[in-house]
Amino acid sequence: MNFPAAHLEKLAKLVDSVYNGAVSSEIVQADTKIPVLKINSRDIRKVVELVVHHKDLGFTYLNTISGTHLAETREDESLDLKGFEMFYVFSNSQDFSSLAIKTTLPENNPEIDTIDDFSGSANWFEREIFDLLGVNFKNSQDLRRIMLPPDWEGHPLRKDFKEGSHYNGIPTTRSSELEAIRIE
């Protein structure tokens, strides 16, 4: 559902008023249907707490957490950063209007505070990002690999991920049967 424009300003004011400018926030109406609140990664817990627990907002429903690796190959000015971008989507449990919180992490040693005490599902979403992107969530209850086997090396969704030639003795590539009958 489209987020009312009035709410947007209210939210920006709210973040400012509650934290007296201690939280760096910026509201962008992205070309998504949902507004995006850009914040500094160290303020994530404060903002999430406000968004989830404030009686006027009540975005208690966590839709998803998404992470992206922004590699050097990226030449887009709107996201001019090398590192990791975290994208949290929260929804209001009453009318299901959504709000996104976006923050960026540095390329080396990406770290962010966990939000798994705000939502029962956050831990799994975080584990997925830890597994596939290698973002470390500080103070998490349970941060293990979720999709890949525990002995896996590397984080595949990073843009610089390189696959080995074998995994546990199983070759990772296979030539097509078409090559065997190719006429040169």
Added chain:
Amino acid sequence: MTSATREKELKPRVEITQISGTEIEVNMGPHHPSTHGVIRFILFIDGEIVVRAVPDVGYLHRSIEKIAESMPYSFFMPYTDRVDYVAAINCNLGYALAIEAMGGLEVPERATWLRMIGVELNRIMSHLVGVGALPLDLGAFTPFVHALREREHMMDLLEILTGTRMNNNYIRFGGVCQDVDDEFLKKLEKYLDHFVLFLEEYDRLIGTNKIFIERLKNVGIVSGEKALSYSFSGPNLRASGIGLDLRKVDPYCFYNDMKFDVPVGKGIKGTVGDSFDRYIVRIEEMAECEKILRQILSKIKEGPIQSKVPKKLVLPAGEAYHHTESARGELGYHIISDGKSASPYRIKIRTGSFASMTSLAEIFKGMMVADVIAYFASLDIVAPEVDR
């Protein structure tokens, strides 16, 4: 039901403290007849009671999100089928709508109607697997065969509509891949008459069965608050008494014009949000799908099925999070485009099953081992949707 009897029913049959034996670690899955696909639990049990459970997923992690980054937008469409193979067109639709919103593409009216036919048929088929596999996991084989027979009829319809039985790859950006003639619409209408009778019969087959009810009622109760906290969506969330349906609150396609109810769990046999509610919500939702399909049939008009879409689609730089109501809940696509290449920079797929899985560890605590199966089956989880 009076509150006293209700208290009594809610009480666990065996107190955990009564058994003081040692904890045994039991491994369930990934190959287990009653896990939906390849999902594994490690159960720490004391007697019959689960003390602690560790769900383990990823046995079907097929790296769909990584593959998306290496190919053009249109090539990724067949892969979305495999995200949720039981409701493939739903996944197609979510992806197509997200791309169309980002690229500003138009969809002809008839194409939207055809999409909705595909989506609703697929939703019925998906729920049929859900309510069919549930008694199967509880030990009753026959209802599953009934559900499969009905799915075969629907697959015949999908075959005419899309050309394949499963993994249809039906929807294209700005349209659908093929048109149908009036004969199909008549066939569908005729089939819907049959389906209403079948649904009634199926509910009579197991929905009234005493043993079935006893196995499900008051098992795996997820309250509304908890369901929201675990990011439940779709039928699982509605079974917990929260009537959120993205087709109603955030309408896409022509769902605005459709008249249908959103069934919610009322706890008719036990408590709101128990496993039986999850069963009955799916049954009621199938009836609603049938209503929607009839309305579509009365409104569908002739017209083009594909708008003009550039051959090499390059989306403007930016990102979108677009969600639709799939058969298993909110299906969200978070797509980032860098504005230069013809392939997405990143696609993240948010699925209903993954969110439902997050509840397992806590809900399993204190449950009987047999109820673990009942609760898990009632969630109607499909493994590739969890792992992707």
Added chain:
Amino acid sequence: MSLYHEMPENIFVTSVDQLLGWSRKHSLWWLLFGLACCSIELMHTGGPRADIERFGSAPRGTPRQADLIIIAGTLTYKMASRLKLLYEQMAEPKYVISMGSCSNCGGLFDKAYSVVKGVDQIMPVDVYLPGCPPRPEALLEALVILQKKIQKEKYLRK
């Protein structure tokens, strides 16, 4: 051949090998095991329309009782060791049908980092079945082809 002509007409002549092959091919019990998309079509093959039990193939829950394993779906590295274990638990003679593109050669996931590119990299395969997923009749055809192979096998003279 003189003996053959002297026998009464109701005697059926066969070799022990043929008899064994005949009985084996008509009691191919398969392991109830599905991995991904193809497992839905596998279920449909066991369902009322295709009804695989017409061929004497009953589903079995445990590998100890099964003769045939149908690899229905995508095999990932995480699952590979488990599948290998299941295969090794089966009693001889055992047969493998690779159902669908993913288990044939990785199929559409051949660029994936977590998918085994073909189930024949970890176990021998008897019949390869194209399709994504194959329809139930196609699986029945694979079964018939496998039956032909079993019939031709020589158990006693190796």
Added chain:
Amino acid sequence: MTTYLKNIWEASATVFEGMAITFSYLLQRPITVQYPDRLKEPVPKTLPKNYRGRLMVDTELCTACALCQKACPIDVIEMKGARTERKKGLTLIYFNIYHGKCMYCNLCVEACPAEEGDEEAHHTAIYFKKDFEGSGYELKDLVEQFIPREEAIQRLKEAEETAAKRAAKAAAESAPAEPKKEGNA
């Protein structure tokens, strides 16, 4: 005690109700398709006209434009067209399809520009046959060569000859201009 007996009664009554429904199907016509034999008509004939069974190529119709090869996300199609003296335009040298990898997504068929036939029997040069059979004992059995190998080798030779001829012809035509270019290079 009464609840106990009532429970037993309810359980057996509802189970028998379900049984009655199941038994009612005993009297109906079975929906089983007796697949390999004992069929009134073969299964492919009962399928709708756009059913995606097995990729086929009409080698006569194909213009060797390679659009299907480009449209395939997973490189199932391998084909080559070149100029020979057989016909105007490109001649198909070889056309191989790897059925064992195909995902039946219909993208190649939609890309194909060559079409033939009227409403009833309309088909493109690459199209899905309704036939779905094609299991094999080995993976290489699942590769189909639409132009037999000997024929393909023969055609390749012809194409090479034609190419050599054309090059010679082009060289002869542009002979005065060529030394200059070479000098520059």
